[in-house]
Amino acid sequence: DSGADAVYQGLGQKAGIASFMQDFVSIITTDDRISAAFANADKERLGFLLTEQFCELSGGPCKYSGKDMNSAHEGMNISNTQFNALAEDLQIAMDKHDIPSSIQNKLIAKLAPMQRVVVTK
Numbered sequence: 001d002s003g004a005d006a007v008y009q010g011l012g013q014k015a016g017i018a019s020f021m022q023d024f025v026s027i028i029t030t031d032d033r034i035s036a037a038f039a040n041a042d043k044e045r046l047g048f049l050l051t052e053q054f055c056e057l058s059g060g061p062c063k064y065s066g067k068d069m070n071s072a073h074e075g076m077n078i079s080n081t082q083f084n085a086l087a088e089d090l091q092i093a094m095d096k097h098d099i100p101s102s103i104q105n106k107l108i109a110k111l112a113p114m115q116r117v118v119v120t121k
């Protein structure tokens, strides 16, 4: 499938995304490299918003309702090292859900432009 929603389909549609996001949120909130940033985070809300965001980003029929990436992360002083740790955790969560690497790579490529917005340190 090379349609506009190929990545969305490869991620298992909204239910598949919601499922690996649950693991992703558990992983990032317990990863010593970045967990401190999430000490006061509302994990349920974060998982909900990430699901919407990734559904839309992957070509699915969703509309992200959260803050833009600049407002969501301003003042957090996020480094490239932290960004890369989070991206690695995302891959761990997707591996756990048997998402094919070709799909994972396409998703990661869609996130790449966010690095210069999220990283402010």
Ligand code: HEM
Pocket: 034, 037, 038, 040, 041, 042, 043, 045, 046, 049, 050, 053, 065, 066, 067, 068, 072, 073, 076, 078, 082, 083, 084, 086, 111, 114, 115, 118
């Ligand atoms: C591609 C990379 C990233 C994406 C797509 C992303 C996405 C998001 C989204 C959708 C939200 C919710 C925004 C809202 O509240 O309306 C959020 C919040 C947040 N993000 Fe990120 N983020 C990324 C990188 C990072 C990194 C590297 C860190 C720190 C290590 C981080 C820390 C946080 C924190 C602490 C919150 C607030 C959570 C809360 O207060 O409940 N993010 N992010």
